[in-house]
Amino acid sequence: MNLSEINFPQTIPELLTIISRENDIQLIGGATTFGYLQATRYLSFSNTIAIVSRIPELHAIHKTERMISYGAACTLSELEHVYPFEYPQPASLLRTIATSAVRNVATIGGHLMYDRSFLSLWPLLACLDAELEFRAASQSHIKNIWYLVDENGKHCAAGNEVLARIRIPLLSIDHIYIKRIGSNIFPGGDGAHLVALASVDRRSINFFRLVLAGTRAFRDFEAEQRITSASIPLSPKIAQNVLHMYSESLRKTNFWNTDLILPLIGQILEDLQR
Numbered sequence: 001m002n003l004s005e006i007n008f009p010q011t012i013p014e015l016l017t018i019i020s021r022e023n024d025i026q027l028i029g030g031a032t033t034f035g036y037l038q039a040t041r042y043l044s045f046s047n048t049i050a051i052v053s054r055i056p057e058l059h060a061i062h063k064t065e066r067m068i069s070y071g072a073a074c075t076l077s078e079l080e081h082v083y084p085f086e087y088p089q090p091a092s093l094l095r096t097i098a099t100s101a102v103r104n105v106a107t108i109g110g111h112l113m114y115d116r117s118f119l120s121l122w123p124l125l126a127c128l129d130a131e132l133e134f135r136a137a138s139q140s141h142i143k144n145i146w147y148l149v150d151e152n153g154k155h156c157a158a159g160n161e162v163l164a165r166i167r168i169p170l171l172s173i174d175h176i177y178i179k180r181i182g183s184n185i186f187p188g189g190d191g192a193h194l195v196a197l198a199s200v201d202r203r204s205i206n207f208f209r210l211v212l213a214g215t216r217a218f219r220d221f222e223a224e225q226r227i228t229s230a231s232i233p234l235s236p237k238i239a240q241n242v243l244h245m246y247s248e249s250l251r252k253t254n255f256w257n258t259d260l261i262l263p264l265i266g267q268i269l270e271d272l273q274r
């Protein structure tokens with residue numbers, strides 16, 4: 001086992017100075033994936049480790065009329081009573097993650113940046129168009145969460161980027177559908193979550209998102225566009241058309257089991273009628 005230098009920066013500039021100085025550095029939030037990232041039983045760590053969870057700025061939660069933003073070091077437990085986890089289905093989803101002991105230390109930043117798969121809250125936050133604020137020595141940039149998905153649908157977090165904040169526009173959500181499929185989500189397994197959100201304005205749909213994520217992530221932007229602005233109840237023609245679009249795009253991925261997922265999407269479209 002090699003020895004590592006462990007740093008506990010107290011501010012973001014201090015963290016960025018450490019990152020710019022070191023070639024081989026591992027960022028750590030709550031460290032709950034730390035053991036699982038080891039490839040063999042002979043433990044091997046980066047030369048430098050930086051713990052980000054002691055930076056007060058990364059713990060703050062800000063809310064305005066239009067937006068909520070969480071610091072990346074907020075623990076999953078700290079998010080239990082804030083948007084969108086005040087809705088019953090997201091709250092239940094949060095509680096399916098590990099145990100309260102793990103959720104008390106696991107950070108939302110580590111949850112989203114774990115790059116072996118898309119963990120449970122990822123598809124929900126993708127449906128909510130979450131934006132991620134990354135900090136680097138020279139600049140900071142804000143990207144839609146979908147930025148973490150490569151062209152094959154795999155997670156592509158970049159090693160040394162510091163995720164500082166997660167911003168989520170506040171929407172009123174009328175329909176929330178969350179379904180777990182497959183087996184385990186963590187640390188391995190073929191588990192995934194299908195999440196769909198919709199809001200309805202008078203008699204038409206003004207917001208619709210559907211994201212499937214586990215070992216890979218899937219979303220059909222065109223099908224979402226097709227359904228947005230459609231009137232409620234959905235005409236059988238639009239429902240069929242949208243199902244056909246999802247069927248084609250799922251098949252194209254050559255990864256997802258279309259026969260399993262398509263009936264669930266059919267169910268989501270039916271639920272929208274209620």
Ligand SMILES: Cc1cc2nc3c(=O)[nH]c(=O)nc-3n(C[C@H](O)[C@H](O)[C@H](O)COP(=O)(O)OP(=O)(O)OC[C@H]3O[C@@H](n4cnc5c(N)ncnc54)[C@H](O)[C@@H]3O)c2cc1C
Pocket residue numbers: 026027028029030031032033034052072073096097098099102105106107108109110111112113114115119120121161162163164185186
């Ligand atoms: C027993 C157990 C059961 C679990 N069950 C589930 C489950 O059912 N469903 C589920 O979804 N998850 C499950 N998990 C996984 C859990 O959600 C993650 O372990 C947790 O969210 C990771 O958070 P962390 O802060 O500990 O991340 P860490 O382990 O600290 O980090 C994870 C990754 O993110 C990077 N990282 C951390 N913070 C930042 C940052 N600010 N900027 C950039 N990169 C960063 C790290 O470098 C690392 O690569 C389980 C975990 C355990 C231990």
